[in-house]
C-alpha cells in the first residue's frame with residue numbers, strides 16, 4: 559500500500575506538434591502542498607490537467623488515489639475526478655446562472671446526493687469560506703474574491719484527496735489572494751487534502767512544502783521548502 563495520493567510517472571503530452579511535457583515525474587503525499595512554478599509556456603497547466611485526469615497524456619502514467627487513470631473507463635475517470643479531486647482555476651469558473659449555494663452543491667448532486675442535504679453541505683462550506691451572506695447571489699453580482707472563495711468551497715465540498723489549483727490567486731488583489739490561499743492551505747493542514755498549485759506568485763510558493771520548477775516541459779529542479 560503506497561502512501562501517495564498522486565504519482566505522475568514520465569508523463570508526455572503534446573498538442574499536435576507543440577510538445578508541452580517531455581517526461582515529467584512527481585509524487586504527492588496526503589496533505590502535502592506542492593507548488594508548480596516556471597516561466598510562461600513551460601507546461602504547468604498541462605501538467606495540472608494531466609495529473610487531474612482532465613487531459614490524457616500520450617505517454618507515461620498518472621496514479622490518482624491509488625488508481626491508474628489509463629486503466630479506467632471514461633465514466634470511472636469522471637467518477638474518480640468527482641469524488642477525489644477538487645479543481646480551482648484562475649477565474650473561479652462557477653456556473654454563471656447558478657447561485658453560489660447551487661454552484662457549491664453541484665458536485666454533490668452529480669454524485670447522487672439529495673438536494674436538501676447537498677444544499678445544507680454547500681451552505682456549511684460557504685460559511686467556512688466566509689461568503690454565506692452571498693449564498694443566493696449569482697457570480698456576476700459578486701467580486702472576484704467572493705467568487706473564488708465559492709470556487710474553493712466547491713472544490714472542497716466532496717472532501718477530495720487532492721485539490722488542483724491553477725493560479726488561484728492570479729486574478730485577485732493581494733488581500734483577497736491571501737484569504738483564498740489561506741483557505742486552501744487550511745484544507746491541506748487540517749483535512750489531509752493535498753494541494754497541487756500552479757503559481758507565479760512567490761507568496762503561494764513560499765507556503766508550499768515543496769516546489770517543482772518546470773522549464774520547456776521538463777522538471778528543472780525540485781526544492782523541499784519545509
Ligand SMILES: Nc1ncnc2c1ncn2[C@@H]1O[C@H](COP(=O)(O)OP(=O)(O)OP(=O)(O)O)[C@@H](O)[C@H]1O
Pocket residue numbers: 573576577578596597598599600601602603604605
Ligand atoms: N490548447 C492548446 N493548443 C495548442 N498548444 C497549447 C494549448 N495549450 C497549451 N499549449 C502549448 O503548450 C505549451 C505549454 O502550455 P501550458 O499552458 O501548459 O504552460 P504554462 O506553463 O501553464 O503557461 P502559463 O504560465 O502562461 O499559463 C505552450 O507552448 C503552449 O503554447
